[in-house]
Amino acid sequence: MHESTEPDLRHHGDAEVRGMGAELTDLAVNVRAGTPPLWLREHIAGSLGSLAAYPDGRAARRAVAARHGLPEERVLLTAGAAEAFVLLARALPVRRPVVVHPQFTEPEAALRDAGHTVERVVLDAADGFRFDPRAVPGDADLVIVGNPTNPTSVLHPARALARLARPGRILVVDEAFMDAVPGERESLAARTDLPGLIVLRSLTKTWGLAGLRVGYVLASPGKIARLERAQPLWPVSSPALAAAEACSAAPALAEAAAAADRIAADRAHLQLRLAEFAEVTVYGPAAGPFVLIRLPRAAAVRTRLRGLGFAVRRGDTFPGLGPDYLRLAVRDRATTDRFAAALEEALTTVG
Template identity: 45%
Template sequence: MTSGLFALDRHGDRDWAPGMLDFAVNVRGAPPGFVRSAIAATLDDLARYPSSELFDAVTAQIAALHGRDPGEVLLLAGASDGFELLGRLGARRAALLQPSFTEPELVLRAAGVPIVQVPLDPTRPLDARAAARIPDDADLVVIGNPTNPTSVLHPRTAIEALCRPGRIVVVDEAFADLTVDEVTGMREPESLAGVRLPGLVVIRSVTKTFGLAGLRAGYLLADPALAARLSAGRRAWPMSTPALAALAACCGPEGESHCDEQARLVAVERDAMLARLADVGWRPVADPRAPYVLFEVANALSVREELRRTGIAVRSCANFVGLTDDHLRLAVRSDDQVTRLVEALRRVPTEVK
């Protein structure tokens, strides 16, 4: 039952199978119509290589979106493409703020970079006391914001305070576009995408919010010198023509409106889901701010298997540093889907619970 659950390269898609109700993968449904149309419009161009003009145009578009220069933007085939580039930096020691997405550890270990794990309290955001545990000689620091899988949103100022001369700070903002300020309703309240600081790298993805996990699209933001280091020797045509068109649509006016709508919907659905799950004794580990929620459940692996037998997939967090095999992550879903989950949980045998 636990075979492979502790492997770093195991992600939520491994917990799901066709036909299952999916609480395991944090993708917000199918691509919206305007993104599908943008992709479809490129199909007659598939016999040609992606044009440099389109690549440059999308780069300039994203730079303008975040108030930056084109030289500060690298287009990516998904956020994992950005993490893979980190091995080029020649870091002497990397500090990974955990628990967090496992891909950075995989690529840095493959590049021979010494790693120190810095476990954070999964119930609370980064503060000065937690940051003080990062070794002074760590010249590369990686943190997720919001963090996957805890759903904690860290203050932007706390992450900025990690920056110092000679250090690169990488922020995984794959889910930042679905975060909102709980008071003002402003989207992306703690994002550093528009912040210019030497050594700061922000990696973003559009695959979750726009249902494009199978296409792979995202981008990286950094100061020009650092962006040049990351792109040196990079392969030609790092993104396909359909992915470039999709990225342009996601980062355009319709895409921004879609993000606004989805961010508001996530907040509503998350509150409703938490209320329903509280009725069966499930309460979040931390105040969730992302489109997923972390729970600690007794006998979680057995509960996961019982849910699988009823056709419901949830994400085991057994392979995250700082968590245990009693942690499960659930994607935020609609009320009708949550109803099915709650009904299934009520049927889980007492000896499993």
């Protein structure tokens, strides 16, 4: 089912905070606060002495492969997960691509830009945006789904997603937020037994590297080779490669795991505070570093919140949602408490 008004697929959370002053607290962008950490900034800075040389991604590729227990030929480094969506749209021959919504809109936008006609499987809010593999057409030869999904924060069972895999079909699972899930449960990243599986990962969210542009693709050697041929030469910069290598090492993985536990606790506090408002519906169980809410007059509330110092993400640009939805990034408890006070004032003012 399509929205009567086509959503703006190119609208992203950074638009909510563009030009913001220092007094505006960002709950619109799903990048972990306080990142990148000092040790990572110093490590990236240490790579600047090599800028005269062309980037060499071999060490980063080995590190990412080892992090997932995979051979190197199953890894492709990209300039963020966004580049991976463009490569998939341009390099893979598909006839009937299907995107499961609501989810990150860039995959569909990339497919449309490449000339594909995209079908949508839209999940139902009444069912908590849960995914049923039977909703996907049997002859779909490309299926894209996020896990956990942005913006719903739903973590789909790995077994349900695995049921989508079959010969002749490419199954793309966007796991950009999976490292924010304790234990990375329900991840398919290490699976090599599922035909056509492609898993996308990003270092942007957990490590605060949106400006560096680094992510990677995990897939069969044949698909990796095909995507790599579609890339320009040296697509990932030396500083980004240094970050990918460092973030795949054991100390960084331990830090990310601890951060995932903190995010889970902070998210529970956010949900608890949101439950104080009878007019606010909170969708769950949430598993990502953000929550999706629905409330009357959300657009007016969002504008009022901005006046009170908080930027939140509008939901109507996601297919399957509408003007009553907002997405909130998880922050520390003190920030959440300040936000709850601002939300109470906004609701009172708008109401």
